[in-house]
Amino acid sequence: MVPLGQPLIPTAMQQPVVYLQKTFSKEEFPFENLSGAEFERCSFTECDFSYVNLSGALFTGCAFRLCRFVVPDLKRVHLQSAVFEECQLSGADFGQCEALGFSVDFRHSKLDNCSFRKRKMSGTPFSKSVLNDCFFTESDLTGASFDDCSLPGTVFDRCTLKGADFRSASEFAIDPAQNNLRKAKFSTYNLAGLLSGYGIVIE
Structure with missing residues (x-):
């Protein structure tokens, strides 16, 4: 196992660097x-x-708390059951991650200019x-939840939002003509977010 702080540059002749149940x-x-490194059930705090x-890299069952991510290189990264709590993420392109097993959970976090292009995120909790x-x-x-989330400027384009829960979400704009909203849940106070693209004035 190679200590963090030293360059991790696995080659075709090397075994991946593996961290198991380690706390950072x-x-x-x-x-x-950290290309190609494997982290299993590890926790990261204020990293x-x-x-x-x-x-x-492979992250399986890992938890990130109070961590900062600014334009990280996420090409072919495996994120499986990854939890982000009180984290700040800017410019993270999750669309570059491996699709197989992709599973994330965001809690009390701030995401700026992040992309989830073509990600299958059924049941994902925000x-x-x-x-x-x-x-x-x-x-x-499908079935994702945006519990007490604010989504200013966030774009939903040709998404499947069947059964998604937006009842306590705010500042969103979703075009029903461009997204599948079958059985999606909204509250009476935030329905205006579905009409913002139609020039309708709601008072």
Whole structure:
């Protein structure tokens, strides 16, 4: 096992670097290469993943708390049952992650300019989070929930939102003509978010 802080550059002749049930606290990884590393049931607290090369890395059952992600390289990253709590994520392109097994959970987090293009995210929970100028394009959000979330500037384009729960969400704009909203849940106070693209004035 290679200590963090040293370059992790697995080659075709090397076995992946594996971390099992390890706790990381206040680690700073800016510009570090964690490509191909494997993390299983690890926890990260107050860690900085800004501009980190995570390409091909595997995170299984990992928890991130109070962590910072600024434009991380997520090409072919496996995120399986990953929990983000009180994290700040900016410019993260989750559409580059491996589709197989993709599973995330966001709690009390702030996401800016993040993309979930073509991600299958059935049942994904977003709780008490702010999604600012994020992009859901051709995403499958069947049964997803946006509990007490604010979504200013976030785009939903050709998404499957069947059964998704927006009852306590705010500041969203969703075009029913461009998205599948069958049995999606809204409250009477936020229905205006479905009409913003039609020039209708609601008083």
